Each structure stands twice: as C-alpha cells, then as structure tokens.
Amino acid sequence: MTDADPEPDARPDGASDPDVSAAAGTIREGGLVVYPTETVYGLGANAMDPDAVVRVFEVKGRPRDRPLSVAFADVDAALSATDASERAERFLRAFLPGPVTVVVEQGPELPDVLTGGRERVGVRVPDHPVARALAREAGPITATSANRSGEGSARRVADLDPDFRARVDAVLDAGETPGGESTVVDPERGVIHRAGLRADAVREWLASEP
Numbered sequence: 001m002t003d004a005d006p007e008p009d010a011r012p013d014g015a016s017d018p019d020v021s022a023a024a025g026t027i028r029e030g031g032l033v034v035y036p037t038e039t040v041y042g043l044g045a046n047a048m049d050p051d052a053v054v055r056v057f058e059v060k061g062r063p064r065d066r067p068l069s070v071a072f073a074d075v076d077a078a079l080s081a082t083d084a085s086e087r088a089e090r091f092l093r094a095f096l097p098g099p100v101t102v103v104v105e106q107g108p109e110l111p112d113v114l115t116g117g118r119e120r121v122g123v124r125v126p127d128h129p130v131a132r133a134l135a136r137e138a139g140p141i142t143a144t145s146a147n148r149s150g151e152g153s154a155r156r157v158a159d160l161d162p163d164f165r166a167r168v169d170a171v172l173d174a175g176e177t178p179g180g181e182s183t184v185v186d187p188e189r190g191v192i193h194r195a196g197l198r199a200d201a202v203r204e205w206l207a208s209e210p
Contacts, residue, residue: 020130023170024137027052031169032059034146034160035134037071038127039099039180039197040153041160043168044071044134044141050111056142057113059167062149067115069101069122071143073136078123081140082107087209091187094205096125097132099197101143103186114142122184130174155179 023033023044030052033044043060045052047070057064072078075092083105084092092102101122106115115121124143126132135141145153146160146168154160157173165171183202184194190206192199 017133019172020133021137023172024134026170027134027138027141030055032056032167033134033141034157034165034168034171035131035141036128036172036174036177037124037131037143038097038178039182040155040177041146041157042071042126042131042142043144043146044138046138047071047114047140047142048109048111050113053111053113053142056144059164060144060147060149062144064113065116066149067118067122069124069143070110070114070140071124071126071131071135072140073125073132075125077135077140078104078125080107081109082121082123084123085188088187090209091185091205092123092125095198095202096123097127098125099127099180099182100124100202101182101184101194103184103193104188110140120186124182128174128177130172134172153179153181 027046034041035044045056075096088104101124103120103122106119106121147153155177181196183196183199185192185202
C-alpha cells in the first residue's frame with residue numbers, strides 16, 4: 001500500500017467501518033454514542049429500549065415531557081417503524097435524507113418514554129454516511145444534539161463538554177460538521193414547528209402539495 005492509498009475499511013468522512021460497527025454494538029448493549037450528522041453531533045441510543053432512552057434524558061438533563069426524535073438509515077426503515085400517512089410518506093421521500101425532522105404518527109414498537117407519552121414522533125434520516133451506517137447496524141437510534149439541554153451544540157468532538165463526554169460510552173469522530181439545525185415539520189397537519197435548514201423548500205412543498 002502506498003502513502004496515497006486509503007486505510008482498509010476507511011470512510012472518506014473520517015470514521016472507519018470497524019469504529020461504526022463497534023459503536024453499533026455499544027448501542028445494542030444499551031450504551032450511548034456520540035455520532036456526526038449533517039448539522040451537529042448527536043447522541044444516539046437504542047430508540048426501542050426504554051431504559052436506554054431514559055439514560056439519554058438523564059445525561060442531557062432534558063425534561064421527560066420534551067420528546068426525542070429518532071434517526072433511521074433510510075426512509076423505508078422510518079416508514080416500517082411509524083404509522084405515517086400517505087402525505088407524510090411523500091414528504092419523507094421528498095426531503096430525506098436531509099436536515100429535516102418529520103413529525104408522524106408513532107408506531108407501536110416505539111416506546112412511550114421516547115415521545116413523552118405523545119402519539120407522534122419526530123423522524124430523521126441524516127444526510128451523513130456515518131449516522132446512517134450507525135442506524136443501519138444498530139437499528140433506530142435517538143436523534144438529539146450531544147450536549148446538556150440549554151447548552152450549545154457541538155460541531156467538533158473537541159467542543160463536547162468534558163463532563164458530558166465522560167457520561168457517554170463511545171464517540172465517533174468524523175471531523176467538523178456543517179452546523180445549523182433541522183427544520184421540524186408535521187406535513188400531515190401542515191405545521192412547521194421549527195424553521196431551520198431547508199425551511200423555504202418545506203414551506204413551498206406544504207403550499208403546493210395536496
């Protein structure tokens with residue numbers, strides 16, 4: 001192998017396949033993993049495991065009545081775990097992967113603690129290969145910023161609060177992320193809960209699609 005050749009199993013975004021596989025194993029065992037997205041670093045746990053989800057709330061210091069979103073590897077995986085309407089499915093396929101959180105009807109397999117007892121859940125398919133690879137290997141994972149609630153989000157692993165980092169089980173470092181925040185939208189009800197990245201395109205879709 002020459003100096004110019006990539007390392008075996010290396011990803012161009014900085015995290016190797018063995019790293020992702022190890023992190024997925026950590027999540028399957030109930031652990032917490034910091035992972036990169038197309039916005040900021042997120043905190044991932046097994047979204048199907050109520051105990052792991054509770055730990056996310058505790059590590060973030062997040063009130064239980066503030067729901068967590070869920071990241072999937074692709075739209076089909078998101079649809080299989082939710083009861084999205086036909087209109088919501090069209091929206092999902094139009095905007096994901098991408099920096100948009102789509103609120104849809106919760107599926108029966110997602111625990112109530114994830115949604116704060118609500119019947120709807122925020123769905124993400126991050127436009128980042130490491131995040132999607134992690135969700136593909138670990139199953140649906142929580143999608144929330146890797147920080148204490150009320151504090152700034154991290155675009156680099158070096159930006160993580162040391163106390164916060166000490167309470168997670170693994171970190172996938174893929175370099176600096178682009179920043180920003182996702183637009184949160186309920187396409188079935190035509191409501192934008194938070195205007196972030198791609199908000200103008202979301203508004204145009206809501207106005208033009210039946």
